[in-house]
Amino acid sequence: MISRILNFSKLFLLPHLRWLIITLITGLLTAAASGLGVPLMVKFVFPIVFWDGAGEQPLLMQYIPSLQQIQHSTLLLLACASMPLVFAVRGVAMWGNHVVVNVLGIRILESLRTTVFHHVQQLPIAYLEGQRKGDIVSRIVADTGNVQNVLSHVANDLVKQPITCICAFCAFLYLLFSTGSPEMALVLLFIALAAWPIISFGKRISMRAQQAQAELGELNTVVQQNLETQREIRAYALEPREIADFASASVSYKRNLVKLVKYQRLIIPIMETVTALALSFLLISGKQSGMGLEDFLALAAAMFFTFDSMKKAGQAFNRMNEAQGSLMRLEEILNEENPIADPQNPKQMPPRVRGDIDFRNVTFAYDTGKPVLKDINIHIPAGQIVGLVGPSGAGKTTFANLIPRFYEVTQGSVCVDGMDVRDVTMHDLREQLAIVGQQALLFSGSIKENIALGKPGATEAQIQSAANAARVSIFLDNQPQGIDTVLGQGGAGLSGGQRQRVAIARAFVKDAPILILDEATASLDAESEREIQQELDSLAQGRTTLIVAHRFSTLRNAHRILVFDHGRIVGDGPHDELYATCPLYKELFDRQGAV
Numbered sequence: 193m194i195s196r197i198l199n200f201s202k203l204f205l206l207p208h209l210r211w212l213i214i215t216l217i218t219g220l221l222t223a224a225a226s227g228l229g230v231p232l233m234v235k236f237v238f239p240i241v242f243w244d245g246a247g248e249q250p251l252l253m254q255y256i257p258s259l260q261q262i263q264h265s266t267l268l269l270l271a272c273a274s275m276p277l278v279f280a281v282r283g284v285a286m287w288g289n290h291v292v293v294n295v296l297g298i299r300i301l302e303s304l305r306t307t308v309f310h311h312v313q314q315l316p317i318a319y320l321e322g323q324r325k326g327d328i329v330s331r332i333v334a335d336t337g338n339v340q341n342v343l344s345h346v347a348n349d350l351v352k353q354p355i356t357c358i359c360a361f362c363a364f365l366y367l368l369f370s371t372g373s374p375e376m377a378l379v380l381l382f383i384a385l386a387a388w389p390i391i392s393f394g395k396r397i398s399m400r401a402q403q404a405q406a407e408l409g410e411l412n413t414v415v416q417q418n419l420e421t422q423r424e425i426r427a428y429a430l431e432p433r434e435i436a437d438f439a440s441a442s443v444s445y446k447r448n449l450v451k452l453v454k455y456q457r458l459i460i461p462i463m464e465t466v467t468a469l470a471l472s473f474l475l476i477s478g479k480q481s482g483m484g485l486e487d488f489l490a491l492a493a494a495m496f497f498t499f500d501s502m503k504k505a506g507q508a509f510n511r512m513n514e515a516q517g518s519l520m521r522l523e524e525i526l527n528e529e530n531p532i533a534d535p536q537n538p539k540q541m542p543p544r545v546r547g548d549i550d551f552r553n554v555t556f557a558y559d560t561g562k563p564v565l566k567d568i569n570i571h572i573p574a575g576q577i578v579g580l581v582g583p584s585g586a587g588k589t590t591f592a593n594l595i596p597r598f599y600e601v602t603q604g605s606v607c608v609d610g611m612d613v614r615d616v617t618m619h620d621l622r623e624q625l626a627i628v629g630q631q632a633l634l635f636s637g638s639i640k641e642n643i644a645l646g647k648p649g650a651t652e653a654q655i656q657s658a659a660n661a662a663r664v665s666i667f668l669d670n671q672p673q674g675i676d677t678v679l680g681q682g683g684a685g686l687s688g689g690q691r692q693r694v695a696i697a698r699a700f701v702k703d704a705p706i707l708i709l710d711e712a713t714a715s716l717d718a719e720s721e722r723e724i725q726q727e728l729d730s731l732a733q734g735r736t737t738l739i740v741a742h743r744f745s746t747l748r749n750a751h752r753i754l755v756f757d758h759g760r761i762v763g764d765g766p767h768d769e770l771y772a773t774c775p776l777y778k779e780l781f782d783r784q785g786a787v
């Protein structure tokens with residue numbers, strides 16, 4: 193835990209050093225006002241209030257002789273005013289401390305959240321595909337929220353209570369040894385006894401909290417999957433199964449929370465019982481040693497503040513243990529390394545490559561370890577339009593995904609214009625590529641903004657010309673605000689074909705030398721596909737284009753076709769030649785019937 197806290201502090205506390213110092217100062221003031229101020233008031237100021245002007249002078253007057261010059265009635269007034277003064281100082285310092293600590297907590301969490309999200313953007317696609325998305329969302333939103341919630345509740349106690357405890361304990365020791373009897377020192381044993389529940393429950397709380405957060409992640413995953421597959425759920429009447437899945441995830445979450453609450457709430461009654469025991473011990477031994485009421489009250493006040501601040505520090509410590517569960521889950525993401533990183537000394541790519549692509553002895557396996565591409569050697573000259581065909585699962589999409597370096601080759605190399613894709617930055621490499629996938633992924637925002645994403649800083653004229661080239665314009669008339677119409681999440685409000693046109697316009701505006709069309713029309717009906725094919729053909733002109741095809745009709749302009757089978761290229765050539773020489777190609781082609 194210590195190293196985790198140190199690491200966390202270096203990353204997230206040091207940048208806010210100024211706020212930390214203010215927190216410490218205000219915490220110190222509050223603590224001193226409570227821990228020292230109140231018991232010492234009882235010991236030194238109360239006797240002045242109850243002094244009748246005759247008899248032995250109160251201690252404070254003996255220590256500060258100048259007080260003896262002040263009139264008795266004025267002294268009384270001053271003594272009475274000092275109590276609200278101590279509480280006013282405590283109140284102002286406490287307010288300042290709470291505000292500063294909360295601001296600090298919010299700032300720290302903001303940087304933590306952003307750091308984790310930033311890190312997720314750099315993690316390999318394979319990692320993100322392997323993880324349950326709901327759980328990642330839960331870590332970024334719920335776990336940081338949990339840490340923030342805990343911090344805002346306990347952060348001021350983390351500083352204030354231990355200092356109050358030390359101040360009150362010092363006052364207690366002073367009073368004990370100046371006015372008490374030696375056997376009263378045995379009360380210190382109770383303090384040791386009080387520390388036990390705090391330490392003993394810490395571990396369990398941390399473990400339960402981590403489990404509870406993991407279960408919250410599971411709950412999020414169930415909800416996310418459920419919302420994403422509503423059509424299937426309704427069509428196949430899967431609602432009871434979904435409800436059962438949710439209920440079971442929810443019950444496990446609840447079970448852990450209940451256990452967590454039990455441990456958390458146990459600490460207060462235990463501490464309070466120990467405090468009462470210590471007080472009665474003090475009362476009995478004080479009475480036996482003939483201690484006066486004001487000495488006893490001062491000692492009791494100091495002891496109360498010692499125990500009370502210890503209890504609150506313990507509570508804060510245990511809530512921090514709860515936050516630790518979340519911190520560990522965030523740390524898991526932050527510790528996840530990206531094996532696909534930019535090179536230390538990247539080579540400079542020209543602003544616009546020609547578009548030659550080479551696969552040299554490429555073998556590739558996903559995490560499962562089974563090669564899905566085997567010893568591929570292929571040269572695609574710039575400007576060539578290449579179709580990739582083959583049975584499902586043969587490796588076509590994987591082949592295309594190696595060019596933008598979404599995955600790293602297991603053996604061999606992939607080169608663009610003779611440069612290994614591992615020798616240049618991913619940013620430079622991906623600047624040279626446009627990809628249109630099966631599902632056009634649109635973001636919330638206007639149609640225009642969605643097109644402009646292809647090229648940051650695109651001019652109005654460039655966006656308009658891309659929209660015309662992709663014939664987005666043909667459906668803009670039906671949109672309430674034309675190209676400025678705001679789309680829902682995922683492009684809600686447009687048909688599949690219309691979304692695909694926006695994605696094509698995005699590729700047009702990017703104007704990259706290499707184009708990958710990965711089953712770009714697979715999700716469209718034949719009619720929409722025919723309509724869009726023309727725009728795709730014109731987009732491909734003059735670019736090195738890879739078309740992962742499920743229908744041969746999309747390959748009518750391909751100069752060359754690569755036939756994939758079980759991770760190998762078993763045919764390479766133009767349609768006529770392959771039809772005559774490659775049995776697999778002939779079989780696939782005949783099955784579909786026509787070009």
Ligand code: ADP
Pocket residue numbers: 318321558559560564582583584585586587588589590591756
């Ligand atoms: P195609 O595009 O020809 O249908 P893919 O390239 O998508 O084929 O898949 C090739 C093989 O790799 C298949 O056996 C598939 O199951 C496997 N595969 C695809 N994506 C992954 C992944 N993310 N993790 C593990 N295996 C995968």
